[in-house]
Amino acid sequence: MATYRMEDGSILKTENAVKSWDEDTWWNGHNHISKATETQWDHQRLHKSRKGRYWLECWSQMQGVKNRAEWQSPEDATRWLLLNDHELPEDLAHLQEEVEE
DSSP states (O other): OOEEEOTTSOEEEGGGOSEEEEOOEEEOSSSEEETTTSSSSEEEEEEEOTTSOEEEEEEESSTTOOOEEEEEOHHHHHHHHHHTTOOOOHHHHTTHHHHOO
């Protein structure tokens, strides 16, 4: 489990998330490629906090790249979930028409 300090001072712990979604991948014939990052090296997981805020956990298999977390707007969380072929939770379902064409 990981812990992150956000710029606003909030402390996020992955084990406290009420829901988490893994990135989807596709096989390019040699490697699994993240749909979220479009690389084989960088990865993401979306989390929903106990307070209902969405945040993205980002990590890399590249040496020297620090793991990080970023707050996500409801619209950005919706885009991420749709890109990674996840069903939208109830609180984001109304945004699907806004972000998808």
